[in-house]
Amino acid sequence: MRSIPIALMIIPSIITCWAQPHRFADYVESTITSLADVPPPVGPGVQDAWRQTDALIAAYWSSGDGFDGKDGKEYTYGEVTGVGVRQLANAMGVPSAEDSSINFYDLGSGVARLVIQMVLDNPAAINKSVGVELSKERHDVASSALSRIRASDYSSDLLSKVELSNADALKFDFSDATHIYISSLCLPRSVLEALQDIIFTLDGVRVVAALNRLDKLEVSSEWDEGQDVPLRMTWGAGSAKIYRKRTGE
Numbered sequence: 001m002r003s004i005p006i007a008l009m010i011i012p013s014i015i016t017c018w019a020q021p022h023r024f025a026d027y028v029e030s031t032i033t034s035l036a037d038v039p040p041p042v043g044p045g046v047q048d049a050w051r052q053t054d055a056l057i058a059a060y061w062s063s064g065d066g067f068d069g070k071d072g073k074e075y076t077y078g079e080v081t082g083v084g085v086r087q088l089a090n091a092m093g094v095p096s097a098e099d100s101s102i103n104f105y106d107l108g109s110g111v112a113r114l115v116i117q118m119v120l121d122n123p124a125a126i127n128k129s130v131g132v133e134l135s136k137e138r139h140d141v142a143s144s145a146l147s148r149i150r151a152s153d154y155s156s157d158l159l160s161k162v163e164l165s166n167a168d169a170l171k172f173d174f175s176d177a178t179h180i181y182i183s184s185l186c187l188p189r190s191v192l193e194a195l196q197d198i199i200f201t202l203d204g205v206r207v208v209a210a211l212n213r214l215d216k217l218e219v220s221s222e223w224d225e226g227q228d229v230p231l232r233m234t235w236g237a238g239s240a241k242i243y244r245k246r247t248g249e
């Protein structure tokens, strides 16, 4: 019964916007923006844990970390925000996975906020969380933050599940991965294709996420079609494609 008044409120605004294309575009953009701001629904206990993780990230990284422009803002660089990491984890099925069943890899991990938040937000599900970063400068920022946290009051056994490598993802062994996130906007098409070829050879990979369409997975009969999910990025509302391997059940 409650859905009728809501429909009565929404439908006229869609019709009004549709009749005026620029207003319809604004309506779509604002709807997508607000979806990208919504964290997954969780109970109060989890929200308290999230607040601690947010405080830790704010304490050990500065907002300009990873950005190498003169003013600390290189506009070709961008990251998944704290809310976005939660949206991504939820869409990849991380919080509901069995204990210690996930080997998470971030291929192109930047300053590793995402890799570390993934463990702190999902302590039971994650077996290890691995960041692979090509840039030595960003890898050094990531390693320094991790070392300082390990030496601090925040230190937690969970951080032993984090591994950071300064390497080219294409040459890195991620053969035990179960869940992979690729910052695909930063990677040339040839690298993305080569990564998908490697993923096809790995039996244990169950879920792959990327910021844009992965053409080879998209047409593979072994993988479901990519599912779009809203993701809050540092540059605003974004979205990710989530690919799940077919189980044959």
Ligand SMILES: C[S@@+](CC[C@H](N)C(=O)[O-])C[C@H]1O[C@@H](n2cnc3c(N)ncnc32)[C@H](O)[C@@H]1O
Binding pocket: 077, 078, 079, 080, 081, 106, 107, 108, 109, 110, 111, 112, 114, 132, 133, 134, 135, 138, 167, 168, 169, 170, 183, 186, 187, 191
């Ligand atoms: C924009 S950052 C993303 C950081 C983090 N994954 C996130 O989404 O919040 C992408 C990173 O990919 C790195 N990168 C580009 N090509 C790579 C490669 N072949 N192997 C590993 N890292 C690479 C870049 O140096 C950059 O730091």
